[in-house]
Amino acid sequence: MDSxxxxxxxxxxxxxxxxxxSFAIATIGLTLVPGVDDHGQTWYMSIFEAFYVISYxxxxxxxxxxxxxxxxxxxxxxxxxxxxxxxxxxxxxxKIITLLQDATLRHAIAAERFARKVGSLQEPFFILCSxxxxxxxxxxxxxxxxxxVVVIERDQERLNDLELADTNNAILSLCADAQIPENLIRxxxxxxxxxxxxxxxDDDDVNLAIAVSVKLMxxxxxxxxxxxxxxxxxxxxxxGTDHIINPYTLFGDQLAMRVHAxxxxxxxQWLTGAPGETLPPPKNPPxxxxxxxxxxxxxxxxxxxxxxxxxxxTIIEAMPDLTxxxxxxxxxxxxxxxxxxxxxxxxxxxxxxxxxxxNNLSIVMTAKELNPNLFLIVRKNKRNNGALFRKFGADIxxxxxxxxxxxxxxxxxxxxxxxxxxxxxxxxxxxxxxLISKLVNVVGEIVPETFAVTINAKNAPAVNxxxxxxxxxxxGNLVQDPFNRERDLKLVPLLLMRDEVSxxxxxxxxxxxxxxxxxxxxxxxxxxxxxxxxxxxxxxNYIMSGKEAPDSIVWRWIKxxxx
Amino acid sequence: xxxxxxxxxxxxxxxxxxxxxxxxxxxxxxxxxxxxELYAAIIVSLIATVLKFGDRTQVGAILLSTSLAAxxxxxxxxxxxxxxxxxxxxxxxxxxxxxxxxGALMANFISVVLLISETISxxx
Numbered sequence: 001m002d003s004x005x006x007x008x009x010x011x012x013x014x015x016x017x018x019x020x021x022s023f024a025i026a027t028i029g030l031t032l033v034p035g036v037d038d039h040g041q042t043w044y045m046s047i048f049e050a051f052y053v054i055s056y057x058x059x060x061x062x063x064x065x066x067x068x069x070x071x072x073x074x075x076x077x078x079x080x081x082x083x084x085x086x087x088x089x090x091x092x093x094x095k096i097i098t099l100l101q102d103a104t105l106r107h108a109i110a111a112e113r114f115a116r117k118v119g120s121l122q123e124p125f126f127i128l129c130s131x132x133x134x135x136x137x138x139x140x141x142x143x144x145x146x147x148x149v150v151v152i153e154r155d156q157e158r159l160n161d162l163e164l165a166d167t168n169n170a171i172l173s174l175c176a177d178a179q180i181p182e183n184l185i186r187x188x189x190x191x192x193x194x195x196x197x198x199x200x201x202d203d204d205d206v207n208l209a210i211a212v213s214v215k216l217m218x219x220x221x222x223x224x225x226x227x228x229x230x231x232x233x234x235x236x237x238x239x240g241t242d243h244i245i246n247p248y249t250l251f252g253d254q255l256a257m258r259v260h261a262x263x264x265x266x267x268x269q270w271l272t273g274a275p276g277e278t279l280p281p282p283k284n285p286p287x288x289x290x291x292x293x294x295x296x297x298x299x300x301x302x303x304x305x306x307x308x309x310x311x312x313x314t315i316i317e318a319m320p321d322l323t324x325x326x327x328x329x330x331x332x333x334x335x336x337x338x339x340x341x342x343x344x345x346x347x348x349x350x351x352x353x354x355x356x357x358x359n360n361l362s363i364v365m366t367a368k369e370l371n372p373n374l375f376l377i378v379r380k381n382k383r384n385n386g387a388l389f390r391k392f393g394a395d396i397x398x399x400x401x402x403x404x405x406x407x408x409x410x411x412x413x414x415x416x417x418x419x420x421x422x423x424x425x426x427x428x429x430x431x432x433x434x435l436i437s438k439l440v441n442v443v444g445e446i447v448p449e450t451f452a453v454t455i456n457a458k459n460a461p462a463v464n465x466x467x468x469x470x471x472x473x474x475x476g477n478l479v480q481d482p483f484n485r486e487r488d489l490k491l492v493p494l495l496l497m498r499d500e501v502s503x504x505x506x507x508x509x510x511x512x513x514x515x516x517x518x519x520x521x522x523x524x525x526x527x528x529x530x531x532x533x534x535x536x537x538x539x540x541n542y543i544m545s546g547k548e549a550p551d552s553i554v555w556r557w558i559k560x561x562x563x
Numbered sequence: 564x565x566x567x568x569x570x571x572x573x574x575x576x577x578x579x580x581x582x583x584x585x586x587x588x589x590x591x592x593x594x595x596x597x598x599x600e601l602y603a604a605i606i607v608s609l610i611a612t613v614l615k616f617g618d619r620t621q622v623g624a625i626l627l628s629t630s631l632a633a634x635x636x637x638x639x640x641x642x643x644x645x646x647x648x649x650x651x652x653x654x655x656x657x658x659x660x661x662x663x664x665x666g667a668l669m670a671n672f673i674s675v676v677l678l679i680s681e682t683i684s685x686x687x
Contacts, residue, residue, distance in 0.1 A: 006616070006617050006619065007617075009616035009617055010616055010617025012616070013613055013614070013616050013617065016613045016616075017610055017613050017614070020606060020609045020610055020613065021606075021610070024602075024606040027602075028599070028602065046598075046645070046648075047598055047599075047602050047641075047645075048641075048644070048645035
């Protein structure tokens with residue numbers, strides 16, 4: 001704030017000096033000019049009276065001639081003074097107003113205010129270094145989960161959307177370039193409550209610059225970055241970027257997951273969704289020959305993953321030379337001829353994966369007319385085309401921005417969740433389906449809360465004390481309802497990490513020890529009730545023994561006396 | 564030679580000399596202290612203050628604060644003069660005003676010392 005004050009003062013130097021000089025001359029002149037008082041005597045104004053008269057004249061208030069009507073000489077000087085002082089006065093006022101509207105100054109004030117607000121945040125928050133489609137979705141989901149978000153975005157128009165948006169907590173935002181380290185500091189990377197930074201701009205170089213500068217300034221801050229090019233991703237990794245997101249590979253992976261293990265896919269979507277959301281039952285893509293329209297980065301990833309699942313593919317590409325496509329049907333896919341040539345009648349599914357939404361819709365509509373049994377996968381590029389895609393109702397609508405947001409969430413909510421999802425991918429479909437039915441039994445069909453608990457003196461003092469005193473605590477004890485130990489909270493332990501060893505979906509008989517990290521999934525109420533038992537010795541004692549320990553000295557004494 | 568430096572030095576030194584001129588004389592004798600000299604000292608001191616705005620160096624900051632101290636005392640003296648004239652004995656009032664301007668003189672003196680020491684330390 002200091003620098004702004006001095007910036008204002010420096011710019012106002014000239015008008016201020018002009019005002020001082022003109023007032024000084026006008027005042028001194030007025031004291032030197034003789035006047036006539038009510039007795040006809042000659043009198044001179046004192047400096048104070050003259051300053052008073054000039055002050056109200058220069059500011060155009062004009063009280064008139066006080067204390068006596070002026071002499072001709074005084075009126076002559078006053079006439080001169082009016083023009084001499086009013087002009088500098090207006091000049092100064094104009095200058096101040098211009099200064100207040102000055103873009104640089106306003107930006108400086110906004111930046112200072114933003115930095116102050118971020119500095120006063122007292123709860124964990126994430127920094128988003130852009131506010132595009134995926135960041136937008138991410139910000140709102142985090143907000144739904146009651147986490148604070150700070151946004152830096154270069155485009156003021158996108159921030160205007162943010163200001164109008166309806167959120168639980170105020171999302172702090174600054175219109176600035178996140179590549180400048182000073183702005184990252186303003187956004188709070190040095191704030192002890194900052195839990196991570198996400199950079200999802202569509203420019204790889206920008207993401208790289210941000211990831212590298214954050215890793216240099218604060219190496220232990222978690223950084224998630226988007227990178228489409230391999231060399232950039234490798235560069236990011238060499239600087240220790242915690243997670244690198246490539247939307248195209250991600251989509252391919254997810255498609256493969258859907259073909260290969262639908263259950264795992266549902267689990268993935270479910271655990272990373274916004275709480276309260278319900279997911280439509282997904283469809284299982286058929287096996288057979290697939291048509292893939294568009295052999296860009298997206299199409300390549302799709303084909304790579306489909307072929308890994310031993311599915312045959314036929315490529316339709318409008319510009320085979322540009323995309324290094326050796327064996328393909330040439331055409332855009334929007335016209336029936338190309339599709340028939342590619343064998344649409346015998347195919348089992350089609351992927352419309354060009355970067356143009358209207359073309360994609362046109363491809364699947366034409367294909368559906370030719371072969372109504374086709375399984376339709378369509379790529380949606382722009383979020384605001386949502387209405388069109390809903391109306392059409394393809395079997396799978398894949399949207400890169402959604403995929404990125406879900407992926408980021410998994411890493412941001414808790415690192416354990418990311419760990420769990422990686423492990424879950426290696427399990428078979430049967431396993432995933434049984435876990436899903438278990439989860440649905442306990443928490444219902446809406447998206448549950450996912451959170452981690454660490455067993456130590458700081459995070460679970462009651463449990464830790466119990467373990468330290470040499471008694472055994474089961475995982476099942478943690479899940480017991482602190483208000484009625486006969487019942488269980490609506491919680492499912494998903495993962496237990498002991499040092500570097502992980503136990504996937506541990507059962508309730510597992511004995512826990514100090515330092516265990518446990519990932520739970522459950523309802524909002526269960527999440528809120530858990531701290532009551534793990535933090536409070538009395539409650540935890542009740543859970544373990546079924547006895548209510550007396551609180552006060554008197555009751556303890558009576559109890560001891562009676563027993 | 565730089566015109567800006569000349570003007571800057573001129574106003575700072577003039578603020579001190581005018582202040583000194585007003586301060587000089589018997590502290591209780593109103594005829595030794597002319598009101599126009601106080602007026603001029605205030606105006607020049609104000610201009611010197613504005614000239615010091617916006618210098619971010621350490622010396623610049625101290626220069627500005629000495630000026631602000633001088634302004635505060637001189638303006639207080641002027642307000643006393645305007646407000647109490649006629650309502651109390653002239654010799655008493657003069658003592659108040661002149662002692663205040665003596666305080667301002669110290670601040671202006673420090674300002675000039677700083678200016679000179681900074682000039683000397685520049686080896687060019």
